[in-house]
């Protein structure tokens with residue numbers, strides 16, 4: 001896990017992972033903690049995990065990106081390694097206003113990792129590059 005999240009958030013995600021491995025269930029106290037730390041992103045992120053909306057895309061060289069299918073059917077690309085998402089909410093509430101630690105998509109990526117709920121997709125280097133480039137063009 002990278003160090004872009006506050007220690008308390010990383011600790012919470014670790015607790016969730018542990019609890020989920022033992023019981024396949026996230027206990028209420030950890031859910032409350034999630035809502036407390038991540039605010040309005042917590043519940044939509046859990047919904048995304050429930051709907052298996054998170055896909056880990058890996059290329060033969062080991063490069064990884066995550067694609068998250070948003071609630072409106074749009075696909076966003078997230079990088080958990082550098083804590084970035086291509087959605088408008090990330091640009092606005094996280095980068096500009098610093099109101100949130102992250103958007104629901106990145107939180108869904110972290111939660112999917114903790115709960116082992118990522119779909120896996122292997123692509124070629126070219127395919128991964130085009131996924132990354134398509135998103136960049138979309139931004140501009």
Ligand SMILES: [Zn+2]
Pocket residue numbers: 076085086087088089090103104105106
């Ligand atoms: Zn996002």
